[in-house]
Amino acid sequence: MTMDTNKKLAVFIASAIVLAVLPFVVGNTLGNSWVRTIDFALLYVMLALGLNIVVGFAGLLDLGFIAFYAVGAYTFALLGSPHFDIHLPFYISIPLGAGLAAMFGLLLGTPVLKLKGDYLAIVTLGFGEIVRIFMNNLNAPVNITNGPQGINLIDPIQIGGVSLGKAIEVFGFSLNPVHMYYYVFLFLTVVVVIMVYRLQHSRIGRAWVAMREDSIAAAAMGLNIRNIKLLAFALGALSGGVAGGLFATFQGFISPESFGLLESIMILAMVVLGGMGHIPGVILGAVVLTIAPEVLRDVIGPLQMHTFGKMIVDPENARMLLFGAAMVIMMLVRPEGMWPSKRRAAEFKDAKKG
Amino acid sequence: MDIFLQQILNGLVLGSIYALIALGYTMVYGIMGLINFAHGEVVMFGAMVTITVVTSLMNAGVGLPGPMLVLIGLLVAIPACMLLGYSIERVAYRPLRGAPKLAPLITAIGLSIVLQQVAILIWGRNYIPFPAILDHETIEIFGATITKLQLGIVALCLLLMIGLLVVVEKTKLGRAMRATSQNPAVASLMGVNVNTIISATFVMGSALGAIAGVMVATNYDQAHYYMGFMIGLKAFTAAVLGGIGNLGGAVAGGILLGIIESLGAGYIGDLTGGFLGSHYQDIFAFAVLIVVLIFRPSGLLGEKMADRA
Amino acid sequence: MSEVLLKIEGINKRFGGLHALSNVSLHINKGEIYGLIGPNGAGKTTMFNVLTGLYTPDEGSFTFDGNDLFRAPPHVVVNTGIARTFQNIRLFHEMTALENVMVGRHIRSKANALGAVLRNKATRDEEAEIEAKAWELLRYVGIEDVAYERAKNLSYGHQRRLEIARALATEPKLLALDEPAAGMNPSETESLKALMEKIRDGGVTVLLIEHDVKLMMGLCDRIAVLDYGKKIAEGVPEVVRKDPKVIEAYLGVAHE
Numbered sequence: 041m042t043m044d045t046n047k048k049l050a051v052f053i054a055s056a057i058v059l060a061v062l063p064f065v066v067g068n069t070l071g072n073s074w075v076r077t078i079d080f081a082l083l084y085v086m087l088a089l090g091l092n093i094v095v096g097f098a099g100l101l102d103l104g105f106i107a108f109y110a111v112g113a114y115t116f117a118l119l120g121s122p123h124f125d126i127h128l129p130f131y132i133s134i135p136l137g138a139g140l141a142a143m144f145g146l147l148l149g150t151p152v153l154k155l156k157g158d159y160l161a162i163v164t165l166g167f168g169e170i171v172r173i174f175m176n177n178l179n180a181p182v183n184i185t186n187g188p189q190g191i192n193l194i195d196p197i198q199i200g201g202v203s204l205g206k207a208i209e210v211f212g213f214s215l216n217p218v219h220m221y222y223y224v225f226l227f228l229t230v231v232v233v234i235m236v237y238r239l240q241h242s243r244i245g246r247a248w249v250a251m252r253e254d255s256i257a258a259a260a261m262g263l264n265i266r267n268i269k270l271l272a273f274a275l276g277a278l279s280g281g282v283a284g285g286l287f288a289t290f291q292g293f294i295s296p297e298s299f300g301l302l303e304s305i306m307i308l309a310m311v312v313l314g315g316m317g318h319i320p321g322v323i324l325g326a327v328v329l330t331i332a333p334e335v336l337r338d339v340i341g342p343l344q345m346h347t348f349g350k351m352i353v354d355p356e357n358a359r360m361l362l363f364g365a366a367m368v369i370m371m372l373v374r375p376e377g378m379w380p381s382k383r384r385a386a387e388f389k390d391a392k393k394g
Numbered sequence: 395m396d397i398f399l400q401q402i403l404n405g406l407v408l409g410s411i412y413a414l415i416a417l418g419y420t421m422v423y424g425i426m427g428l429i430n431f432a433h434g435e436v437v438m439f440g441a442m443v444t445i446t447v448v449t450s451l452m453n454a455g456v457g458l459p460g461p462m463l464v465l466i467g468l469l470v471a472i473p474a475c476m477l478l479g480y481s482i483e484r485v486a487y488r489p490l491r492g493a494p495k496l497a498p499l500i501t502a503i504g505l506s507i508v509l510q511q512v513a514i515l516i517w518g519r520n521y522i523p524f525p526a527i528l529d530h531e532t533i534e535i536f537g538a539t540i541t542k543l544q545l546g547i548v549a550l551c552l553l554l555m556i557g558l559l560v561v562v563e564k565t566k567l568g569r570a571m572r573a574t575s576q577n578p579a580v581a582s583l584m585g586v587n588v589n590t591i592i593s594a595t596f597v598m599g600s601a602l603g604a605i606a607g608v609m610v611a612t613n614y615d616q617a618h619y620y621m622g623f624m625i626g627l628k629a630f631t632a633a634v635l636g637g638i639g640n641l642g643g644a645v646a647g648g649i650l651l652g653i654i655e656s657l658g659a660g661y662i663g664d665l666t667g668g669f670l671g672s673h674y675q676d677i678f679a680f681a682v683l684i685v686v687l688i689f690r691p692s693g694l695l696g697e698k699m700a701d702r703a
Numbered sequence: 704m705s706e707v708l709l710k711i712e713g714i715n716k717r718f719g720g721l722h723a724l725s726n727v728s729l730h731i732n733k734g735e736i737y738g739l740i741g742p743n744g745a746g747k748t749t750m751f752n753v754l755t756g757l758y759t760p761d762e763g764s765f766t767f768d769g770n771d772l773f774r775a776p777p778h779v780v781v782n783t784g785i786a787r788t789f790q791n792i793r794l795f796h797e798m799t800a801l802e803n804v805m806v807g808r809h810i811r812s813k814a815n816a817l818g819a820v821l822r823n824k825a826t827r828d829e830e831a832e833i834e835a836k837a838w839e840l841l842r843y844v845g846i847e848d849v850a851y852e853r854a855k856n857l858s859y860g861h862q863r864r865l866e867i868a869r870a871l872a873t874e875p876k877l878l879a880l881d882e883p884a885a886g887m888n889p890s891e892t893e894s895l896k897a898l899m900e901k902i903r904d905g906g907v908t909v910l911l912i913e914h915d916v917k918l919m920m921g922l923c924d925r926i927a928v929l930d931y932g933k934k935i936a937e938g939v940p941e942v943v944r945k946d947p948k949v950i951e952a953y954l955g956v957a958h959e
Contacts, residue, residue, distance in 0.1 A: 166680030367504030
């Protein structure tokens with residue numbers, strides 16, 4: 041590494057300070073709705089890092105990743121809402137949801153072990169849809185998920201008697217739920233980042249890459265391909281499950297609509313656009329793809345009013361149009377992603393030459 | 395018994411449409427090895443353009459019979475969709491040839507979003523009714539009913555599939571397509587212009603997609619900017635079920651999927667003692683797909699891919 | 704004195720209508736260099752893939768060092784002590800040479816996901832041991848100066864050596880090499896020969912497939928000859944060389 045320890049420390053402290061004051065700076069300048077967007081960005085970072093284990097590290101194309109998010113979210117919602125009138129604390133329901141999601145990961149992973157590439161993609165996609173359809177319909181004859189209406193009034197996180205669902209005053213500072221959730225999310229995001237970083241730089245991370253590059257050679261080196269694949273599915277699902285639980289409590293409301301194929305695809309786009317397999321790139325991809333549509337939402341309407349004096353194109357429409365176009369252009373200009381690892385960038389350069 | 399037959403008939407109609415769309419997926423996959431995620435949008439555009447043409451002709455007071463109007467609509471929609479398919483390949487796929495598989499997947503998804511939004515710009519967010527100009531007269535077959543229109547859909551699908559097979563098996567273009575799908579490098583050494591072949595594949599698939607889109611719209615009497623998504627997904631599932639890259643597989647997968655779905659929707663209530671209702675129709679497609687792929691990892695008619703050491 | 708390490712009996716392998724191996728039996732003794740030769744298409748590589756668990760034979764028996772390996776999956780075969788290289792070199796191209804060898808240590812290390820995440824002392828120690836061992840092996844095959852190069856940027860000869868180092872990292876009792884000298888010039892071949900003798904003298908039995916009959920005759924302790932999926936001869940090089948069936952297989956009807 042080229043950076044010396046002092047410089048590293050300085051960067052670390054600087055980013056810690058920026059991350060610590062971010063919600064207040066943003067809240068006071070742009071408004072709390074933007075803090076909310078940042079909270080969502082953190083959730084997506086966790087999701088994208090989870091999917092990155094499966095797609096980026098292990099090279100398994102998963103188009104149904106959102107199912108694990110759904111499992112985490114519904115676990116939290118069912119165990120912490122008036123729906124069943126169960127109110128378990130978050131430190132039980134979040135790990136429970138994550139564990140359940142990991143089990144679903146194994147459940148998905150086991151039958152698809154032998155499938156490759158696009159066959160795997162379509163089966164995972166189908167799996168995601170099956171989970172969503174069940175969430176949508178398990179309201180009769182026994183009402184489990186409350187169907188398309190979803191589950192409402194999900195408990196906010198309570199830490200030491202303080203509910204994150206209501207604003208509180210601390211030393212004259214007003215702390216809104218979006219601020220408090222920010223710190224919880226940030227903490228867990230950092231945990232997930234450390235987790236995936238360490239996995240990547242372990243014998244398990246090496247095994248994933250080896251399998252991705254040449255599964256036959258990997259098997260001939262004694263790697264148990266089945267176990268390595270299942271581990272990738274389970275660990276990816278685990279972080280999806282954590283993010284799902286957090287999403288449920290943060291929103292206070294979930295419905296099957298939040299867990300469609302488009303969401304799975306968005307998370308995949310975060311991974312690929314950011315830089316597959318490269319943790320900083322994936323984080324960047326998640327943040328950009330969460331924030332960009334919101335920026336467009338804020339910019340397009342006023343811009344049209346300013347330029348033309350009236351709305352020419354429905355802002356929502358224009359926003360998605362630009363978003364889709366940006367995805368295409370980004371990929372064409374930088375197929376390796378915005379911030380690829382050095383190794384990956386070199387791979388793409390070679391591929392172009394060849 | 396007549397419920398059973400009725401569901402088979404319904405499934406056959408649905409399945410032939412799936413098959414027609416699945417051919418578009420499978421042709422592109424066979425040649426380029428990628429999922430053309432934007433194909434569903436081509437189907438949607440086919441439906442939308444046809445409805446627009448038919449409606450404007452009617453508004454202009456052109457007094458032609460319904461089927462003629464639809465035919466004129468198709469004659470506009472097919473070239474439009476062919477152009478669209480051609481452009482999709484040029485914009486989203488050709489620049490990325492040789493790049494790892496996920497890059498074109500993402501451009502395809504981006505392009506899908508763009509095309510849906512363009513459709514909203516042109517046609518709005520609401521369902522557009524298909525003008526009531528086609529005969530919905532029914533025929534009875536052993537106690538089950540089918541409309542003449544549906545019968546026409548199945549017949550036309552059959553005709554188109556045979557036509558496609560003839561093109562692929564008997565013509566020079568078809569031979570070049572098969573050569574390209576087996577080995578693009580060698581095909582180009584043999585004087586095949588691979589770019590032209592790929593474009594031709596997209597154009598042909600899109601033409602079939604346009605027709606399928608109109609069939610969907612006439613069958614359900616409406617069209618919608620989002621209609622391409624679910625139907626595309628099902629058709630792709632059908633293509634994989636049959637063994638992607640294999641034309642016969644796409645047809646078999648499509649029809650099988652249509653029938654399974656339709657039977658499933660008709661019987662799931664009885665099968666589960668009323669626990670699961672017909673809302674679960676969509677589960678069948680995926681459940682069957684998963685089960686088939688577990689036992690036959692390359693689909694029903696797909697070639698077995700052996701790992702070479 | 705010669706102790707049998709590997710023994711197969713009556714092995715059959717068919718691909719559709721093709722009978723790639725028919726009723727092949729052979730045994731490899733501990734500490735020898737055992738050669739497998741034969742004209743193109745004789746079934747050498749198929750045999751090799753059977754012996755390394757990549758192909759499952761249809762019938763027969765397969766024991767290695769007291770373990771039954773008939774139809775065992777590759778990771779079990781490797782774990783029991785057979786490691787291999789590939790005829791057309793299958794390295795992990797985007798990984799560095801060092802990392803390639805570290806992957807070979809996978810099966811001899813055991814940190815699980817939890818250990819990797821917690822990075823406890825046992826895991827760190829093991830990781831250090833993996834890296835140290837990988838360095839040692841790179842030195843052993845003589846390519847430690849390219850440890851940080853990506854595998855695909857290595858020269859052909861270095862790639863061959865790296866594959867051997869990676870296989871040795873699994874601590875095999877039997878090292879199976881699939882045409883390691885293919886495409887090498889005489890001086891490279893000569894130094895490869897020295898490496899193989901060094902490996903054998905280090906206590907690892909070597910199984911070798913090679914086209915270069917001259918090299919094989921000079922290097923192997925015993926040789927088996929395959930033709931059309933059948934074993935037509937087996938024994939010390941001097942005897943095999945004079946076997947009329949072998950001479951016919953090589954000189955008689957050309958199979959190419």
